Amino acid sequence: MLGLILLACLAASLVSVGYPMYVIRPFRAQGARELTAALVVSRYRGMVTILSAILALGALAAYWRAQPRKWRRILAAVGAGLVCVLAVAARINVFELMFHPIGHAVFADAAKSKLDGGEKVIAVVINGQARAYPIRDMAYHHLINDEVGKTAIVATY
Amino acid sequence: MWTREVDGQRLTFHLAGINNQNFIMRDEETGTYWQQISGLAISGPLKGRQLTLVPSDELNFSTWKSEQPAGTVLADVPKYVSDYAKPDWDVRMQRMPTVIQFAEHGMQARDLMLGIQAFGASRAFLYDRVLKEKLVKDHVGTEPVLLVVGEDNQSVRVFRDRIPGIDTAPDFYRLSPLKPGALLMDASTGSEWNFQGCAVSGKEQGVCLERVQALKDYWFDWRNYNPQTTVWGK
Numbered sequence: 007m008l009g010l011i012l013l014a015c016l017a018a019s020l021v022s023v024g025y026p027m028y029v030i031r032p033f034r035a036q037g038a039r040e041l042t043a044a045l046v047v048s049r050y051r052g053m054v055t056i057l058s059a060i061l062a063l064g065a066l067a068a069y070w071r072a073q074p075r076k077w078r079r080i081l082a083a084v085g086a087g088l089v090c091v092l093a094v095a096a097r098i099n100v101f102e103l104m105f106h107p108i109g110h111a112v113f114a115d116a117a118k119s120k121l122d123g124g125e126k127v128i129a130v131v132i133n134g135q136a137r138a139y140p141i142r143d144m145a146y147h148h149l150i151n152d153e154v155g156k157t158a159i160v161a162t163y
Numbered sequence: 164m165w166t167r168e169v170d171g172q173r174l175t176f177h178l179a180g181i182n183n184q185n186f187i188m189r190d191e192e193t194g195t196y197w198q199q200i201s202g203l204a205i206s207g208p209l210k211g212r213q214l215t216l217v218p219s220d221e222l223n224f225s226t227w228k229s230e231q232p233a234g235t236v237l238a239d240v241p242k243y244v245s246d247y248a249k250p251d252w253d254v255r256m257q258r259m260p261t262v263i264q265f266a267e268h269g270m271q272a273r274d275l276m277l278g279i280q281a282f283g284a285s286r287a288f289l290y291d292r293v294l295k296e297k298l299v300k301d302h303v304g305t306e307p308v309l310l311v312v313g314e315d316n317q318s319v320r321v322f323r324d325r326i327p328g329i330d331t332a333p334d335f336y337r338l339s340p341l342k343p344g345a346l347l348m349d350a351s352t353g354s355e356w357n358f359q360g361c362a363v364s365g366k367e368q369g370v371c372l373e374r375v376q377a378l379k380d381y382w383f384d385w386r387n388y389n390p391q392t393t394v395w396g397k
Binding site for chain 1: 166207225
């Protein structure tokens, strides 16, 4: 029974982390249904994996005391360890690891900017305040949470 | 570009995934997932809600700077500068594979176009053709529009081809050679107009044309979200 609990925790964690990674990965077409399912799994994976980790560690402790064979104990410990690793992995945003969000954006006056005149920018004017986002930056960071003309916006590319 | 307030709640977005090569964003306040191109909530507590579009332009920096000398520009993050898009980024992107294709209207998946979603219709304008023509008079739905290429020969703006307050159709043509600060002449009123769509001389001086939002995008992405789109330029 304890072994089954461990296996269930491992399976739940693997699905929670692995399924969204499988579906939502670059250079693969996403179907509407699988994307919907993957996003639902993504929403709950943090909670599912942490509960699985707690349950797996509890089951491991009980299993360790009850199981006389050393190799089975070690196997159970590896499984519980993997569940814990998956609980950490579920909290890592791979896309932000790749494209690094801009936490505190810095803006330069147009006159002082050293940007080449031929560089392309995405430009907005809100309540009289003008802001430009160079595409060379946006093509890397992809989005920035900003405030222009007292309006909260998200600039995307 | 979208506003990031829904029902008075300010949202903070993060990159969260990809949907057929268009980014998915997630807001940290509600955990809702949003599609970048459409601003639509596709999963989570706010599913079905729509962010409000913020009109934007894609311009050459020199053009923007001349129009907005008091504006501010996002500075590079020094740590990541070496990873930023190189000058030949556009060319390299043209060679990248796509995961969806729409072999319609003679378009290739990576053809760059200007997409307009307005007046109850959507229409894609082939970007290179627009640059070549410099002034395009066309329709989106039943509404006449003008696509105008700036003096830098790279930036494009779109306007409704109607002069506010005048019932008769205008007759715009491109000045040749261009005058400083003026690109177009309207034969019907004898007024000259700048790249911001405002008359700088003549009877209509001070009047501005209505701007129409256009999105520079690849054909496959535009067509994926605009299945009824028509195409100009092929």
